[in-house]
Amino acid sequence: MVERREILDNPGSDRIRKVAGLSRRSARLRSGLTRVEGPQAVTELLHCAPQGAVTDLYVTEAGAATRPELLEFAQSTVSAGGLHIHTVSPQVEKALSDAAQGWIAVARFEAFPSVTGSPEGSLALILPATQDPGNVGTLIRLADACGASTVFMGQDCADATSPKVIRASVGSVFHVPTPRFQDLAAVVKALRSEGWTIVGTSLSGDVMLTPVTAGTWSNKKVAWVMGNEAHGLDATEESWCDVLVSIPMFGRAESLNVTSAATLCLWMSAVAQRM
Amino acid sequence: MVERREILDNPGSDRIRKVAGLSRRSARLRSGLTRVEGPQAVTELLHCAPQGAVTDLYVTEAGAATRPELLEFAQSTVSAGGLHIHTVSPQVEKALSDAAQGWIAVARFEAFPSVTGSPEGSLALILPATQDPGNVGTLIRLADACGASTVFMGQDCADATSPKVIRASVGSVFHVPTPRFQDLAAVVKALRSEGWTIVGTSLSGDVMLTPVTAGTWSNKKVAWVMGNEAHGLDATEESWCDVLVSIPMFGRAESLNVTSAATLCLWMSAVAQRM
Numbered sequence: 001m002v003e004r005r006e007i008l009d010n011p012g013s014d015r016i017r018k019v020a021g022l023s024r025r026s027a028r029l030r031s032g033l034t035r036v037e038g039p040q041a042v043t044e045l046l047h048c049a050p051q052g053a054v055t056d057l058y059v060t061e062a063g064a065a066t067r068p069e070l071l072e073f074a075q076s077t078v079s080a081g082g083l084h085i086h087t088v089s090p091q092v093e094k095a096l097s098d099a100a101q102g103w104i105a106v107a108r109f110e111a112f113p114s115v116t117g118s119p120e121g122s123l124a125l126i127l128p129a130t131q132d133p134g135n136v137g138t139l140i141r142l143a144d145a146c147g148a149s150t151v152f153m154g155q156d157c158a159d160a161t162s163p164k165v166i167r168a169s170v171g172s173v174f175h176v177p178t179p180r181f182q183d184l185a186a187v188v189k190a191l192r193s194e195g196w197t198i199v200g201t202s203l204s205g206d207v208m209l210t211p212v213t214a215g216t217w218s219n220k221k222v223a224w225v226m227g228n229e230a231h232g233l234d235a236t237e238e239s240w241c242d243v244l245v246s247i248p249m250f251g252r253a254e255s256l257n258v259t260s261a262a263t264l265c266l267w268m269s270a271v272a273q274r275m
Numbered sequence: 276m277v278e279r280r281e282i283l284d285n286p287g288s289d290r291i292r293k294v295a296g297l298s299r300r301s302a303r304l305r306s307g308l309t310r311v312e313g314p315q316a317v318t319e320l321l322h323c324a325p326q327g328a329v330t331d332l333y334v335t336e337a338g339a340a341t342r343p344e345l346l347e348f349a350q351s352t353v354s355a356g357g358l359h360i361h362t363v364s365p366q367v368e369k370a371l372s373d374a375a376q377g378w379i380a381v382a383r384f385e386a387f388p389s390v391t392g393s394p395e396g397s398l399a400l401i402l403p404a405t406q407d408p409g410n411v412g413t414l415i416r417l418a419d420a421c422g423a424s425t426v427f428m429g430q431d432c433a434d435a436t437s438p439k440v441i442r443a444s445v446g447s448v449f450h451v452p453t454p455r456f457q458d459l460a461a462v463v464k465a466l467r468s469e470g471w472t473i474v475g476t477s478l479s480g481d482v483m484l485t486p487v488t489a490g491t492w493s494n495k496k497v498a499w500v501m502g503n504e505a506h507g508l509d510a511t512e513e514s515w516c517d518v519l520v521s522i523p524m525f526g527r528a529e530s531l532n533v534t535s536a537a538t539l540c541l542w543m544s545a546v547a548q549r550m
Contacts, residue, residue, distance in 0.1 A: 142535055147525030175527040211486035250422030250545050252450040260417055260538040267539055270525050
């Protein structure tokens with residue numbers, strides 16, 4: 001609590017520069033820390049992370065005034081161990097993030113849920129090479145909203161510990177495990193041997209996505225593979241799939257973007273499985 | 276054709292600075308011109324715009340080499356009137372756009388389709404206040420993919436003539452009219468009097484979006500109202516709606532983002548109407 005009395009107001013201080021540096025993957029891997037921006041992502045972090053995984057909270061006075069209940073909750077976790085709460089000037093906030101709305105946290109990688117053994121549930125998402133951090137975060141949020149148990153990521157994906165991914169996920173990275181694999185083909189093989197059906201999308205897919213076809217997955221475990229935003233699935237990734245699905249379109253746009261396509265695929269199969 | 280022999284290589288020239296300045300809305304309104312970036316959006320522009328509406332095309336040598344058929348098509352339209360094709364250096368390209376892949380066009384506002392009288396078809400989208408240009412472009416692309424006839428926009432929306440909106444729409448702004456209104460309430464009233472059903476989304480909506488409920492719109496004309504990305508629909512916008520729909524979710528994410536929500540709503544009603 002003592003720390004809150006002083007306002008950190010030097011954007012060039014060692015401490016603040018280190019937090020700002022967490023935008024770089026190398027700095028995150030070296031320190032095992034990342035930065036979490038915005039009141040909603042910080043809320044999910046504080047509620048979901050194991051004890052001791054959140055090290056510092058940087059809050060502006062305006063941010064604290066907007067979300068008093070969140071500050072109170074953070075303060076209640078201080079005594080539980082390890083969390084330091086700092087009041088910062090708007091200049092310091094700006095040096096750390098342009099979209100934090102007054103709330104920035106630093107957390108250890110232990111804050112991310114880990115996965116052990118085979119995934120639970122009946123819905124999962126596989127991302128071999130989604131490159132835009134905003135897309136990766138949006139896809140993790142979507143997987144969360146559809147009740148998917150795991151998002152499997154390839155080495156070419158934007159890193160789920162990236163502050164941009166965390167922000168776009170609005171904290172869903174703290175709900176759903178997002179393990180990263182060198183060899184996704186082996187993951188797919190293991191999933192299939194455990195009874196999962198692997199489904200991908202293709203403009204020339206032989207099954208059309210409709211309520212009826214989605215209904216055929218109602219009692220199956222379905223793992224969706226969504227391709228790179230520019231190129232879709234490559235030939236190898238298509239070969240992983242038991243089924244290739246095409247999404248009916250009705251106008252003159254040639255395709256949907258990857259997040260729109262994933263929204264339809266994940267949600268339609270979740271509805272078929274659960275309703 | 277003469278122009279192609281010389282390479283424009285001065286990013287600071289008057290001509291190039293004017294094209295770069297079209298990022299500003301005031302410059303677009305004053306000149307009645309906008310900038311179109313990327314080979315796919317330029318393709319849609321060249322195919323859809325009325326004669327004389329595309330004034331200049333700026334292509335790098337690398338861009339021309341990647342899409343020879345597009346350059347050929349552009350050259351075939353030169354004689355039809357008005358279009359000037361320029362070869363530009365990579366530095367000039369970079370001064371104009373960071374995501375053009377070698378293809379930039381300048382077009383008059385006449386390139387955008389206009390709407391006269393009441394909208395055709397049975398699907399439309401109403402955007403009172405979508406502020407992010409990427410979201411507005413994505414929503415226009417989505418409306419196009421779902422066969423919507425019109426995207427009605429309020430004054431608080433990002434401007435459909437913005438290069439960022441055009442790029443995110445991947446050219447769908449040249450397929451679907453996107454008229455902008457001071458008084459969207461009057462537009463809603465007119466639509467309803469012409470037999471359209473106005474549907475919005477709300478976390479507390481009384482009808483759940485499912486294949487069954489979507490089926491009830493199969494023989495109706497449906498106009499979806501999608502709210503601001505941060506706040507959703509406000510009370511006034513909710514009062515426009517005949518039906519408020521909630522989207523079932525199955526995990527711990529509190530909500531979907533506006534483009535994911537719109538994807539489900541528009542596509543589900545398009546499928547119900549057309550399949």
